[in-house]
Amino acid sequence: MHDIRFIRDNPAAFDAGLKKRNLAPLSAELLEIDRRRRTAISESESAQAKRKALSRQIGIAKGKGEPTEALMAEVAALEESLKKGEAEAAELDAELTRRLEVLPNLPFDDVPDGVDETGNVELRRIGNPRNFAFDPKDHVAIGEATGEMDFAAAGRISGARFVVLKKHLARLERAIAQFMLDLHTSEEGGYTEVNPPLLVRDNAVYGVGQLPKFAEDMFHTDNGFWLIPTAEVPLTNLVNDQLLDESQLPLRFTAWTPCFRSEAGSAGKDTRGMIRQHQFPKVEMVSITTPEQSAAEHERMTGRAEEVLKRLGLPFRTIVLCGGDMGFGSRKTFDIEVWLPGQNTYREISSCSNMGDFQARRMNARFRPKEGKGTRFVHTLNGSGLAVGRTLVAILENYQNEDGSVTVPEALRPYMGGLAVIPGPGK
Structure with a gap:
């Protein structure tokens, strides 16, 4: 299995290794999936942090006897957004794994070139x-x-x-x-x-x-x-x-x-x-x-x-x-x-x-x-x-x-x- 972090840091070397296997370059496609996956994860983490902050505000508001309906509606909307974000992140993670697990290993530099x-x-x-x-x-x-x-x-x-x-x-x-x-x-x-x-x-x-x-x-x-x-x-x-x-x-x-x-x-x-x-x-x-x-x-x-x-x-x-x-x-x-x-x-x-x-x-x-x-x-x-x-x-x-x-x-x-x-x- 390939390490996506290696591909992220060394896209040219990754594609060169695939070329030695007589395969087309794939780093750009894989990194785009990785970018979308990381974006979905980041957005989910931001939504989680915001939900925690709103939950604390709701607790404080209740303690003061203040209305909480608007805050609770915002939390409910975040819950829906969070579920979608987590599902998208999981789907992209699975797609990246499916793409990586069928790719062959990269040859060492001293392996001879050749098609067969x-x-x-x-x-x-x-x-x-x-x-x-x-x-x-x-x-x-x-x-x-x-x-x-x-x-x-x-x-x-x-x-x-x-x-x-x-x-x-x-x-x-x-x-x-x-x-x-x-x-x-x-x-x-x-x-x-x-x-x-x-x-x-x-x-x-x-x-x-x-x-x-x-x-x-x-x-x-x-x-x-x-x-x-x-x-x-x-x-x-x-x-x-x-x-x-x-x-x-x-x-x-x-x-x-x-x-x-x-x-x-x-x-x-x-x-x-x-x-x-x-x-x-x-x-x-x-x-x-x-x-x-x-x-x-x-x-x-x-x-x-x-x-x-x-x-x-x-x-x-x-x-x-x-x-x-x-x-x-x-x-x-x-x-x-x-x-x-x-x-x-x-x-x-x-x-x-x-x-x-x-x-x-x-x-x-x-x-x-x-x-x-x-x-x-x-x-x-x-x-x-x-x-x-x-x-x-x-x-x-x-x-x-x-x-x-x-x-x-x-x-x-x-x-x-x-x-x-x-x-x-x-x-």
């Missing part, structure tokens, strides 16, 4: 794609050949964009998530593992910016809950309506949860395989920190996500998103893309975003600084650490063998009971 993914900038590449002595298959061909990746059964149970994993592949998915959690919760990682609710209320999804703009992208139950689209929702909301001490920060949380997305806007995209599904597991990282530390925390979080891929021996690249390709609540986003030989391209496997105080304002999450008076909004950050299903896809495709078997990365073998190779078809 073509404006993103590659920062680094780690690892080299493998040179295969045979034509590599995609994960669907590999998984279905073993009989352990079953889209047909999932379709009979739930419809499109679901999968059933069995035996070695089911264990591999669990092993990946456990490996990630252990890495993030290690002393070096520094994250606290959380097992959060998967069903949340309106205020939780509103707090992270999913509502009201992205309601159709989520699943809603018939008794008022939302299924989480990512663990970012419950993890970030651990500090909603909280006043923290600066000494508590940064707070770092991680969770392995299923995630649920309707994929309302992705018709026709990635319909084959496990890349884009309605239900998928993900290990999420969330940080709560001070404004001064959020940029460093962003780099650190991205580094932790990259470390997962390094230890799994998967080639990847890291890019910074341009203003036109960033998520709604982000001020700056690093995407990590893993190499998929079955598609002969890099695909997103993690997105790490610095949200600034955008979510904190919606959640009323503050901290008390060590020095100075008052309170300040925290900064929130989130990132995939990683998408578990896409990591499984990357392992199947990068570690496949010509006979259909898949070599298990060394880092995962302790979680697979020492298994070094997932057998190919018929073995």
Whole structure:
């Protein structure tokens, strides 16, 4: 949520931020609503003050036995005016909120300009794609050949964009998530593992910016809950309506949860395989920190996500998103893309975003600084650490063998009971 006081004091900077998002300037419209709102509030306050003064005069007049009819008529007129003024102020306040709550966050100054993914900038590449002595298959061909990746059964149970994993592949998915959690919760990682609710209320999804703009992208139950689209929702909301001490920060949380997305806007995209599904597991990282530390925390979080891929021996690249390709609540986003030989391209496997105080304002999450008076909004950050299903896809495709078997990365073998190779078809 944007602060109208910032827009009032920095209209040009606000419009420049919207321009980086490829949006038209809005400061003039918003400030006109704000002006009318403040005028209505001021007039209501003046009417209240006048009513109080008249009430005192009526009391004095009654004490002296003087007539009060004219004064009382004036108070009655003020009452009517006051009700209208308060209603107008409330209506304008609601209108301003409606306008502000659907506007995306403003990008940081160092975010590249661009209208879509073509404006993103590659920062680094780690690892080299493998040179295969045979034509590599995609994960669907590999998984279905073993009989352990079953889209047909999932379709009979739930419809499109679901999968059933069995035996070695089911264990591999669990092993990946456990490996990630252990890495993030290690002393070096520094994250606290959380097992959060998967069903949340309106205020939780509103707090992270999913509502009201992205309601159709989520699943809603018939008794008022939302299924989480990512663990970012419950993890970030651990500090909603909280006043923290600066000494508590940064707070770092991680969770392995299923995630649920309707994929309302992705018709026709990635319909084959496990890349884009309605239900998928993900290990999420969330940080709560001070404004001064959020940029460093962003780099650190991205580094932790990259470390997962390094230890799994998967080639990847890291890019910074341009203003036109960033998520709604982000001020700056690093995407990590893993190499998929079955598609002969890099695909997103993690997105790490610095949200600034955008979510904190919606959640009323503050901290008390060590020095100075008052309170300040925290900064929130989130990132995939990683998408578990896409990591499984990357392992199947990068570690496949010509006979259909898949070599298990060394880092995962302790979680697979020492298994070094997932057998190919018929073995």
